[in-house]
Amino acid sequence: MALVVLGGEGFLGRNLTSVLRRKGHVVAQMSRRTGVDLTDLSSIKSCLARERPDAVFNCAAHVGSIHYVMENAAVVAHDNMQMAINLYRAVAEACPQAHVVNPLSNCSYPGDADIHYEPDWLKGEPHHSVFAYANAKRFIYVLARCYREQFGIRTTNFLVPNAFGVGDHLDTSRTHAISGMIVRMITAKRRGDQRFEVWGSGRPVREWGYVDDIAEIMSRALELDEDLVYPVNIAQNRGATISESAEAIKTAVAYPGELWFNTQYEDGAARKVLDDTHFRKLFPTYRFIDHAEAIRRTVAYYESALPVSSS
Ligand SMILES: NC(=O)c1ccc[n+]([C@@H]2O[C@H](COP(=O)([O-])OP(=O)(O)OC[C@H]3O[C@@H](n4cnc5c(N)ncnc54)[C@H](OP(=O)(O)O)[C@@H]3O)[C@@H](O)[C@H]2O)c1
Known part of the structure:
Protein backbone atom coordinates (compact mmCIF):
# COMPACT_ATOMS: atom_id res chain seq x y z
CA MET A 1 0.00 0.00 0.00
CA PHE A 164 10.09 4.35 25.51
CA GLY A 165 12.53 2.63 23.19
CA VAL A 166 15.15 2.94 20.51
CA GLY A 167 15.18 6.37 18.88
CA ASP A 168 13.65 8.17 21.88
CA HIS A 169 14.83 11.72 22.54
CA LEU A 170 18.22 12.27 24.17
CA ASP A 171 17.03 15.40 25.97
CA THR A 172 15.43 14.26 29.27
CA SER A 173 12.96 17.14 29.13
CA ARG A 174 11.43 15.35 26.08
CA THR A 175 11.42 11.76 27.42
CA HIS A 176 9.04 9.88 29.70
CA ALA A 177 10.13 8.31 32.98
CA ILE A 178 11.77 5.08 31.74
CA SER A 179 13.98 6.71 29.10
CA GLY A 180 14.69 9.58 31.50
CA MET A 181 15.85 7.15 34.18
CA ILE A 182 18.01 5.29 31.64
CA VAL A 183 19.72 8.52 30.57
CA ARG A 184 20.27 9.59 34.18
CA MET A 185 21.67 6.18 35.21
CA ILE A 186 24.07 5.94 32.26
CA THR A 187 25.24 9.45 33.13
CA ALA A 188 25.59 8.52 36.83
CA LYS A 189 27.68 5.46 35.91
CA ARG A 190 29.95 7.48 33.61
CA ARG A 191 30.42 10.05 36.38
CA GLY A 192 31.14 7.34 38.95
CA ASP A 193 28.22 8.30 41.24
CA GLN A 194 27.92 5.84 44.13
CA ARG A 195 24.20 6.38 44.58
CA PHE A 196 21.35 6.80 42.10
CA GLU A 197 18.25 8.68 43.19
CA VAL A 198 14.84 7.26 42.22
CA TRP A 199 11.98 9.68 42.79
CA GLY A 200 9.42 8.29 45.27
CA SER A 201 9.08 4.97 47.09
CA GLY A 202 9.40 2.84 43.95
CA ARG A 203 6.13 1.06 44.81
CA PRO A 204 3.65 2.55 42.28
CA VAL A 205 2.78 0.34 39.33
CA ARG A 206 2.81 1.94 35.90
CA GLU A 207 2.10 0.54 32.44
CA ILE A 234 -2.88 -0.58 23.36
CA ALA A 235 -2.90 -2.47 26.61
CA GLN A 236 -1.48 -5.27 28.70
CA ASN A 237 -3.50 -4.53 31.85
CA ARG A 238 -0.30 -4.87 33.80
CA GLY A 239 2.61 -2.71 34.58
CA ALA A 240 5.82 -2.78 36.54
CA THR A 241 6.61 -1.08 39.82
CA ILE A 242 8.99 1.85 39.51
CA SER A 243 11.50 -0.17 41.55
CA GLU A 244 11.26 -3.16 39.17
CA SER A 245 11.95 -0.85 36.24
CA ALA A 246 14.82 0.83 38.11
CA GLU A 247 16.36 -2.57 38.96
CA ALA A 248 16.05 -3.71 35.33
CA ILE A 249 17.79 -0.52 34.19
CA LYS A 250 20.52 -0.98 36.83
CA THR A 251 21.16 -4.51 35.52
CA ALA A 252 21.17 -3.44 31.86
CA VAL A 253 23.43 -0.45 32.53
CA ALA A 254 25.62 -2.54 34.91
CA TYR A 255 25.44 0.38 37.30
CA PRO A 256 27.60 -0.56 40.29
CA GLY A 257 26.14 1.90 42.83
CA GLU A 258 23.03 1.62 44.97
CA LEU A 259 19.48 2.74 44.21
CA TRP A 260 18.15 5.29 46.67
CA PHE A 261 14.37 5.74 46.77
CA ASN A 262 13.77 9.36 47.75
CA THR A 263 10.38 9.38 49.48
CA GLN A 264 10.38 13.19 49.62
CA TYR A 265 8.88 12.88 46.13
CA GLU A 266 5.18 12.04 45.98
CA ASP A 267 4.20 8.65 44.57
CA GLY A 268 0.90 9.58 42.95
CA ALA A 269 -1.63 6.80 42.29
CA ALA A 270 -0.66 3.31 43.49
CA ARG A 271 -1.46 1.71 40.14
CA LYS A 272 -2.15 3.06 36.66
CA VAL A 273 -2.73 0.49 33.93
CA LEU A 274 -4.79 0.17 30.76
CA ASP A 275 -7.63 -2.32 30.56
CA ASP A 276 -6.94 -4.87 27.81
CA THR A 277 -10.39 -6.43 27.33
CA HIS A 278 -11.07 -4.77 23.97
CA PHE A 279 -7.45 -5.06 22.84
CA ARG A 280 -7.44 -8.84 23.45
CA LYS A 281 -10.62 -9.28 21.40
CA LEU A 282 -8.95 -7.53 18.46
CA PHE A 283 -5.46 -9.02 18.80
CA PRO A 284 -5.93 -12.24 20.80
CA THR A 285 -2.51 -13.72 20.04
CA TYR A 286 -0.38 -10.58 20.30
CA ARG A 287 2.63 -11.05 22.59
CA PHE A 288 4.27 -7.91 23.97
CA ILE A 289 8.04 -7.72 24.27
CA ASP A 290 9.14 -8.50 27.82
CA HIS A 291 9.68 -5.30 29.87
CA ALA A 292 13.24 -6.19 30.94
CA GLU A 293 14.19 -7.06 27.35
CA ALA A 294 12.68 -3.76 26.12
CA ILE A 295 14.78 -1.95 28.73
CA ARG A 296 17.95 -3.82 27.63
CA ARG A 297 17.41 -2.75 24.00
CA THR A 298 16.73 0.84 25.01
CA VAL A 299 19.82 0.97 27.24
CA ALA A 300 21.97 -0.34 24.36
CA TYR A 301 20.58 2.43 22.14
CA TYR A 302 21.26 5.18 24.67
CA GLU A 303 24.75 3.88 25.49
CA SER A 304 25.76 4.38 21.88
CA ALA A 305 23.68 7.50 21.20
CA LEU A 306 24.51 9.58 24.27
CA PRO A 307 27.61 11.67 23.78
CA VAL A 308 30.20 10.86 26.46
CA SER A 309 30.48 14.58 27.22
CA SER A 310 26.90 14.49 28.55
CA SER A 311 28.17 12.71 31.69
N1 LIG B 1 6.16 9.15 22.91
C1 LIG B 1 5.18 8.74 23.69
O1 LIG B 1 5.37 8.35 24.85
C2 LIG B 1 3.78 8.69 23.17
C3 LIG B 1 2.82 7.98 23.89
C4 LIG B 1 1.52 7.99 23.44
C5 LIG B 1 1.17 8.67 22.29
N2 LIG B 1 2.12 9.35 21.62
C6 LIG B 1 1.69 10.13 20.46
O2 LIG B 1 2.46 9.82 19.32
C7 LIG B 1 2.65 11.00 18.53
C8 LIG B 1 4.12 11.17 18.24
O3 LIG B 1 4.83 11.31 19.46
P1 LIG B 1 6.44 11.31 19.47
O4 LIG B 1 6.82 10.96 20.84
O5 LIG B 1 6.92 10.50 18.33
O6 LIG B 1 6.74 12.87 19.21
P2 LIG B 1 8.01 13.54 18.49
O7 LIG B 1 9.20 12.66 18.56
O8 LIG B 1 8.12 14.93 19.06
O9 LIG B 1 7.58 13.65 16.98
C9 LIG B 1 6.63 14.61 16.56
C10 LIG B 1 6.73 14.77 15.06
O10 LIG B 1 5.76 15.72 14.65
C11 LIG B 1 6.35 16.56 13.65
N3 LIG B 1 5.63 17.85 13.65
C12 LIG B 1 5.53 18.74 14.66
N4 LIG B 1 4.84 19.82 14.26
C13 LIG B 1 4.49 19.60 12.95
C14 LIG B 1 3.78 20.35 11.98
N5 LIG B 1 3.29 21.57 12.24
N6 LIG B 1 3.64 19.81 10.75
C15 LIG B 1 4.15 18.61 10.43
N7 LIG B 1 4.83 17.85 11.32
C16 LIG B 1 5.01 18.35 12.56
C17 LIG B 1 7.81 16.68 14.07
O11 LIG B 1 8.70 16.93 12.99
P3 LIG B 1 9.12 18.41 12.50
O12 LIG B 1 9.58 19.15 13.72
O13 LIG B 1 10.16 18.17 11.45
O14 LIG B 1 7.88 19.00 11.92
C18 LIG B 1 8.08 15.26 14.57
O15 LIG B 1 8.49 14.44 13.49
C19 LIG B 1 2.00 12.15 19.31
O16 LIG B 1 0.71 12.36 18.82
C20 LIG B 1 1.93 11.61 20.71
O17 LIG B 1 0.87 12.16 21.46
C21 LIG B 1 3.41 9.36 22.01
Whole structure:
Protein backbone atom coordinates (compact mmCIF):
# COMPACT_ATOMS: atom_id res chain seq x y z
CA MET A 1 0.00 0.00 0.00
CA ALA A 2 0.99 3.64 -0.39
CA LEU A 3 1.19 5.21 3.06
CA VAL A 4 1.97 8.58 4.57
CA VAL A 5 3.46 8.80 8.06
CA LEU A 6 3.06 12.34 9.39
CA GLY A 7 5.71 13.14 11.98
CA GLY A 8 7.65 10.39 10.22
CA GLU A 9 10.99 11.66 11.55
CA GLY A 10 9.79 11.75 15.18
CA PHE A 11 10.30 9.05 17.80
CA LEU A 12 7.16 7.03 17.12
CA GLY A 13 6.94 7.97 13.43
CA ARG A 14 10.41 6.67 12.62
CA ASN A 15 9.81 3.33 14.35
CA LEU A 16 6.41 2.99 12.70
CA THR A 17 7.89 3.75 9.27
CA SER A 18 10.43 0.92 9.74
CA VAL A 19 7.69 -1.57 10.63
CA LEU A 20 5.52 -0.52 7.68
CA ARG A 21 8.43 -0.74 5.22
CA ARG A 22 9.38 -4.18 6.56
CA LYS A 23 5.82 -5.24 5.71
CA GLY A 24 6.34 -4.12 2.11
CA HIS A 25 4.46 -0.82 2.13
CA VAL A 26 5.66 2.28 0.30
CA VAL A 27 5.95 4.95 2.97
CA ALA A 28 6.38 8.72 2.62
CA GLN A 29 7.74 10.22 5.87
CA MET A 30 6.40 13.75 6.23
CA SER A 31 7.05 16.58 8.65
CA ARG A 32 8.14 20.22 8.52
CA ARG A 33 11.68 18.97 7.88
CA THR A 34 10.48 17.41 4.62
CA GLY A 35 8.41 20.46 3.71
CA VAL A 36 4.96 19.55 5.04
CA ASP A 37 3.51 21.80 7.74
CA LEU A 38 0.25 20.52 9.17
CA THR A 39 -0.63 23.95 10.53
CA ASP A 40 -0.91 25.03 6.87
CA LEU A 41 -3.90 23.49 5.06
CA SER A 42 -2.49 23.98 1.56
CA SER A 43 0.77 22.26 2.58
CA ILE A 44 -0.87 19.06 3.87
CA LYS A 45 -3.49 19.07 1.13
CA SER A 46 -0.96 19.20 -1.69
CA CYS A 47 1.10 16.48 0.03
CA LEU A 48 -1.90 14.13 0.20
CA ALA A 49 -3.03 14.97 -3.34
CA ARG A 50 0.47 14.09 -4.58
CA GLU A 51 0.95 10.90 -2.51
CA ARG A 52 -2.64 9.59 -2.87
CA PRO A 53 -2.14 7.34 0.17
CA ASP A 54 -4.26 4.36 1.17
CA ALA A 55 -3.65 5.30 4.80
CA VAL A 56 -2.29 8.23 6.79
CA PHE A 57 -0.57 7.52 10.11
CA ASN A 58 -0.70 10.72 12.12
CA CYS A 59 2.34 10.80 14.43
CA ALA A 60 2.79 14.57 14.09
CA ALA A 61 2.28 16.64 17.21
CA HIS A 62 3.42 19.75 19.01
CA VAL A 63 4.55 17.96 22.14
CA GLY A 64 6.97 18.43 25.03
CA SER A 65 7.43 17.79 28.73
CA ILE A 66 4.59 18.35 31.20
CA HIS A 67 6.29 21.59 32.21
CA TYR A 68 6.48 22.69 28.56
CA VAL A 69 2.82 21.88 27.93
CA MET A 70 1.74 23.87 31.02
CA GLU A 71 3.91 26.87 30.12
CA ASN A 72 2.72 26.87 26.49
CA ALA A 73 -0.85 25.67 27.00
CA ALA A 74 -2.53 27.98 24.49
CA VAL A 75 -0.01 27.38 21.70
CA VAL A 76 0.04 23.61 22.31
CA ALA A 77 -3.77 23.41 22.25
CA HIS A 78 -4.01 25.69 19.21
CA ASP A 79 -1.33 23.96 17.13
CA ASN A 80 -2.49 20.41 17.79
CA MET A 81 -6.13 21.26 17.15
CA GLN A 82 -5.21 23.23 14.01
CA MET A 83 -3.14 20.28 12.76
CA ALA A 84 -6.08 17.93 13.30
CA ILE A 85 -8.54 20.29 11.58
CA ASN A 86 -6.25 20.64 8.57
CA LEU A 87 -5.54 16.92 8.41
CA TYR A 88 -9.20 15.89 8.27
CA ARG A 89 -10.14 18.60 5.80
CA ALA A 90 -7.20 17.68 3.58
CA VAL A 91 -8.06 13.96 3.71
CA ALA A 92 -11.70 14.68 2.86
CA GLU A 93 -10.72 16.88 -0.09
CA ALA A 94 -7.58 15.16 -1.39
CA CYS A 95 -7.78 11.44 -0.49
CA PRO A 96 -11.15 10.50 1.03
CA GLN A 97 -10.35 6.81 0.49
CA ALA A 98 -7.48 6.97 2.99
CA HIS A 99 -7.73 5.35 6.41
CA VAL A 100 -6.44 7.70 9.15
CA VAL A 101 -4.66 6.12 12.13
CA ASN A 102 -4.04 8.24 15.23
CA PRO A 103 -2.04 7.44 18.37
CA LEU A 104 -3.82 9.23 21.24
CA SER A 105 -1.92 9.45 24.52
CA ASN A 106 -3.45 7.87 27.59
CA CYS A 107 -2.96 11.20 29.39
CA SER A 108 -6.31 12.03 27.79
CA TYR A 109 -8.04 9.72 30.29
CA PRO A 110 -9.65 11.40 33.32
CA GLY A 111 -6.89 12.50 35.67
CA ASP A 112 -8.22 10.47 38.60
CA ALA A 113 -8.63 7.17 36.68
CA ASP A 114 -6.34 4.38 37.90
CA ILE A 115 -7.56 1.75 35.44
CA HIS A 116 -7.87 3.17 31.97
CA TYR A 117 -11.04 1.55 30.68
CA GLU A 118 -12.25 2.78 27.28
CA PRO A 119 -15.95 3.30 28.17
CA ASP A 120 -14.79 5.75 30.91
CA TRP A 121 -12.40 7.67 28.63
CA LEU A 122 -14.44 10.87 28.48
CA LYS A 123 -16.02 10.62 31.94
CA GLY A 124 -13.98 13.32 33.65
CA GLU A 125 -11.34 15.95 32.98
CA PRO A 126 -7.74 15.06 32.18
CA HIS A 127 -5.16 15.96 34.83
CA HIS A 128 -4.66 19.75 34.98
CA SER A 129 -0.94 19.37 34.12
CA VAL A 130 -1.76 18.00 30.65
CA PHE A 131 -5.06 19.83 30.07
CA ALA A 132 -4.03 21.44 26.76
CA TYR A 133 -2.42 18.38 25.18
CA ALA A 134 -4.95 15.84 26.44
CA ASN A 135 -7.94 17.83 25.21
CA ALA A 136 -6.30 18.29 21.82
CA LYS A 137 -6.19 14.47 21.65
CA ARG A 138 -9.86 14.24 22.57
CA PHE A 139 -10.56 16.81 19.86
CA ILE A 140 -9.00 14.48 17.26
CA TYR A 141 -11.63 11.92 18.22
CA VAL A 142 -14.41 14.52 17.83
CA LEU A 143 -13.22 15.39 14.32
CA ALA A 144 -12.67 11.75 13.38
CA ARG A 145 -16.20 10.85 14.39
CA CYS A 146 -17.78 13.83 12.60
CA TYR A 147 -15.79 13.20 9.40
CA ARG A 148 -16.82 9.52 9.59
CA GLU A 149 -20.47 10.48 9.93
CA GLN A 150 -20.59 13.21 7.26
CA PHE A 151 -17.97 12.13 4.72
CA GLY A 152 -17.33 8.44 5.48
CA ILE A 153 -13.65 9.06 6.30
CA ARG A 154 -12.32 6.00 8.12
CA THR A 155 -10.25 6.44 11.28
CA THR A 156 -8.68 4.09 13.79
CA ASN A 157 -7.75 5.69 17.12
CA PHE A 158 -5.44 3.98 19.58
CA LEU A 159 -4.95 5.03 23.20
CA VAL A 160 -1.25 4.58 23.83
CA PRO A 161 0.62 4.39 27.16
CA ASN A 162 3.82 6.35 27.85
CA ALA A 163 6.38 5.07 25.40
CA PHE A 164 10.09 4.35 25.51
CA GLY A 165 12.53 2.63 23.19
CA VAL A 166 15.15 2.94 20.51
CA GLY A 167 15.18 6.37 18.88
CA ASP A 168 13.65 8.17 21.88
CA HIS A 169 14.83 11.72 22.54
CA LEU A 170 18.22 12.27 24.17
CA ASP A 171 17.03 15.40 25.97
CA THR A 172 15.43 14.26 29.27
CA SER A 173 12.96 17.14 29.13
CA ARG A 174 11.43 15.35 26.08
CA THR A 175 11.42 11.76 27.42
CA HIS A 176 9.04 9.88 29.70
CA ALA A 177 10.13 8.31 32.98
CA ILE A 178 11.77 5.08 31.74
CA SER A 179 13.98 6.71 29.10
CA GLY A 180 14.69 9.58 31.50
CA MET A 181 15.85 7.15 34.18
CA ILE A 182 18.01 5.29 31.64
CA VAL A 183 19.72 8.52 30.57
CA ARG A 184 20.27 9.59 34.18
CA MET A 185 21.67 6.18 35.21
CA ILE A 186 24.07 5.94 32.26
CA THR A 187 25.24 9.45 33.13
CA ALA A 188 25.59 8.52 36.83
CA LYS A 189 27.68 5.46 35.91
CA ARG A 190 29.95 7.48 33.61
CA ARG A 191 30.42 10.05 36.38
CA GLY A 192 31.14 7.34 38.95
CA ASP A 193 28.22 8.30 41.24
CA GLN A 194 27.92 5.84 44.13
CA ARG A 195 24.20 6.38 44.58
CA PHE A 196 21.35 6.80 42.10
CA GLU A 197 18.25 8.68 43.19
CA VAL A 198 14.84 7.26 42.22
CA TRP A 199 11.98 9.68 42.79
CA GLY A 200 9.42 8.29 45.27
CA SER A 201 9.08 4.97 47.09
CA GLY A 202 9.40 2.84 43.95
CA ARG A 203 6.13 1.06 44.81
CA PRO A 204 3.65 2.55 42.28
CA VAL A 205 2.78 0.34 39.33
CA ARG A 206 2.81 1.94 35.90
CA GLU A 207 2.10 0.54 32.44
CA TRP A 208 4.60 1.43 29.69
CA GLY A 209 4.59 0.95 25.95
CA TYR A 210 7.71 -0.27 24.21
CA VAL A 211 7.85 1.58 20.91
CA ASP A 212 8.28 -1.58 18.80
CA ASP A 213 5.00 -2.93 20.21
CA ILE A 214 3.18 0.35 19.63
CA ALA A 215 4.44 0.60 16.06
CA GLU A 216 3.58 -3.03 15.28
CA ILE A 217 0.07 -2.75 16.70
CA MET A 218 -0.60 0.54 14.91
CA SER A 219 0.47 -1.07 11.64
CA ARG A 220 -2.16 -3.77 12.19
CA ALA A 221 -4.92 -1.17 11.86
CA LEU A 222 -4.60 -1.90 8.14
CA GLU A 223 -5.49 -5.55 8.77
CA LEU A 224 -8.63 -4.97 10.87
CA ASP A 225 -12.03 -5.76 9.34
CA GLU A 226 -13.27 -2.26 10.16
CA ASP A 227 -11.98 1.06 11.40
CA LEU A 228 -12.29 1.99 15.09
CA VAL A 229 -13.23 5.63 15.57
CA TYR A 230 -13.90 5.18 19.27
CA PRO A 231 -10.40 4.45 20.53
CA VAL A 232 -9.00 1.15 21.71
CA ASN A 233 -6.24 0.85 24.30
CA ILE A 234 -2.88 -0.58 23.36
CA ALA A 235 -2.90 -2.47 26.61
CA GLN A 236 -1.48 -5.27 28.70
CA ASN A 237 -3.50 -4.53 31.85
CA ARG A 238 -0.30 -4.87 33.80
CA GLY A 239 2.61 -2.71 34.58
CA ALA A 240 5.82 -2.78 36.54
CA THR A 241 6.61 -1.08 39.82
CA ILE A 242 8.99 1.85 39.51
CA SER A 243 11.50 -0.17 41.55
CA GLU A 244 11.26 -3.16 39.17
CA SER A 245 11.95 -0.85 36.24
CA ALA A 246 14.82 0.83 38.11
CA GLU A 247 16.36 -2.57 38.96
CA ALA A 248 16.05 -3.71 35.33
CA ILE A 249 17.79 -0.52 34.19
CA LYS A 250 20.52 -0.98 36.83
CA THR A 251 21.16 -4.51 35.52
CA ALA A 252 21.17 -3.44 31.86
CA VAL A 253 23.43 -0.45 32.53
CA ALA A 254 25.62 -2.54 34.91
CA TYR A 255 25.44 0.38 37.30
CA PRO A 256 27.60 -0.56 40.29
CA GLY A 257 26.14 1.90 42.83
CA GLU A 258 23.03 1.62 44.97
CA LEU A 259 19.48 2.74 44.21
CA TRP A 260 18.15 5.29 46.67
CA PHE A 261 14.37 5.74 46.77
CA ASN A 262 13.77 9.36 47.75
CA THR A 263 10.38 9.38 49.48
CA GLN A 264 10.38 13.19 49.62
CA TYR A 265 8.88 12.88 46.13
CA GLU A 266 5.18 12.04 45.98
CA ASP A 267 4.20 8.65 44.57
CA GLY A 268 0.90 9.58 42.95
CA ALA A 269 -1.63 6.80 42.29
CA ALA A 270 -0.66 3.31 43.49
CA ARG A 271 -1.46 1.71 40.14
CA LYS A 272 -2.15 3.06 36.66
CA VAL A 273 -2.73 0.49 33.93
CA LEU A 274 -4.79 0.17 30.76
CA ASP A 275 -7.63 -2.32 30.56
CA ASP A 276 -6.94 -4.87 27.81
CA THR A 277 -10.39 -6.43 27.33
CA HIS A 278 -11.07 -4.77 23.97
CA PHE A 279 -7.45 -5.06 22.84
CA ARG A 280 -7.44 -8.84 23.45
CA LYS A 281 -10.62 -9.28 21.40
CA LEU A 282 -8.95 -7.53 18.46
CA PHE A 283 -5.46 -9.02 18.80
CA PRO A 284 -5.93 -12.24 20.80
CA THR A 285 -2.51 -13.72 20.04
CA TYR A 286 -0.38 -10.58 20.30
CA ARG A 287 2.63 -11.05 22.59
CA PHE A 288 4.27 -7.91 23.97
CA ILE A 289 8.04 -7.72 24.27
CA ASP A 290 9.14 -8.50 27.82
CA HIS A 291 9.68 -5.30 29.87
CA ALA A 292 13.24 -6.19 30.94
CA GLU A 293 14.19 -7.06 27.35
CA ALA A 294 12.68 -3.76 26.12
CA ILE A 295 14.78 -1.95 28.73
CA ARG A 296 17.95 -3.82 27.63
CA ARG A 297 17.41 -2.75 24.00
CA THR A 298 16.73 0.84 25.01
CA VAL A 299 19.82 0.97 27.24
CA ALA A 300 21.97 -0.34 24.36
CA TYR A 301 20.58 2.43 22.14
CA TYR A 302 21.26 5.18 24.67
CA GLU A 303 24.75 3.88 25.49
CA SER A 304 25.76 4.38 21.88
CA ALA A 305 23.68 7.50 21.20
CA LEU A 306 24.51 9.58 24.27
CA PRO A 307 27.61 11.67 23.78
CA VAL A 308 30.20 10.86 26.46
CA SER A 309 30.48 14.58 27.22
CA SER A 310 26.90 14.49 28.55
CA SER A 311 28.17 12.71 31.69
N1 LIG B 1 6.16 9.15 22.91
C1 LIG B 1 5.18 8.74 23.69
O1 LIG B 1 5.37 8.35 24.85
C2 LIG B 1 3.78 8.69 23.17
C3 LIG B 1 2.82 7.98 23.89
C4 LIG B 1 1.52 7.99 23.44
C5 LIG B 1 1.17 8.67 22.29
N2 LIG B 1 2.12 9.35 21.62
C6 LIG B 1 1.69 10.13 20.46
O2 LIG B 1 2.46 9.82 19.32
C7 LIG B 1 2.65 11.00 18.53
C8 LIG B 1 4.12 11.17 18.24
O3 LIG B 1 4.83 11.31 19.46
P1 LIG B 1 6.44 11.31 19.47
O4 LIG B 1 6.82 10.96 20.84
O5 LIG B 1 6.92 10.50 18.33
O6 LIG B 1 6.74 12.87 19.21
P2 LIG B 1 8.01 13.54 18.49
O7 LIG B 1 9.20 12.66 18.56
O8 LIG B 1 8.12 14.93 19.06
O9 LIG B 1 7.58 13.65 16.98
C9 LIG B 1 6.63 14.61 16.56
C10 LIG B 1 6.73 14.77 15.06
O10 LIG B 1 5.76 15.72 14.65
C11 LIG B 1 6.35 16.56 13.65
N3 LIG B 1 5.63 17.85 13.65
C12 LIG B 1 5.53 18.74 14.66
N4 LIG B 1 4.84 19.82 14.26
C13 LIG B 1 4.49 19.60 12.95
C14 LIG B 1 3.78 20.35 11.98
N5 LIG B 1 3.29 21.57 12.24
N6 LIG B 1 3.64 19.81 10.75
C15 LIG B 1 4.15 18.61 10.43
N7 LIG B 1 4.83 17.85 11.32
C16 LIG B 1 5.01 18.35 12.56
C17 LIG B 1 7.81 16.68 14.07
O11 LIG B 1 8.70 16.93 12.99
P3 LIG B 1 9.12 18.41 12.50
O12 LIG B 1 9.58 19.15 13.72
O13 LIG B 1 10.16 18.17 11.45
O14 LIG B 1 7.88 19.00 11.92
C18 LIG B 1 8.08 15.26 14.57
O15 LIG B 1 8.49 14.44 13.49
C19 LIG B 1 2.00 12.15 19.31
O16 LIG B 1 0.71 12.36 18.82
C20 LIG B 1 1.93 11.61 20.71
O17 LIG B 1 0.87 12.16 21.46
C21 LIG B 1 3.41 9.36 22.01
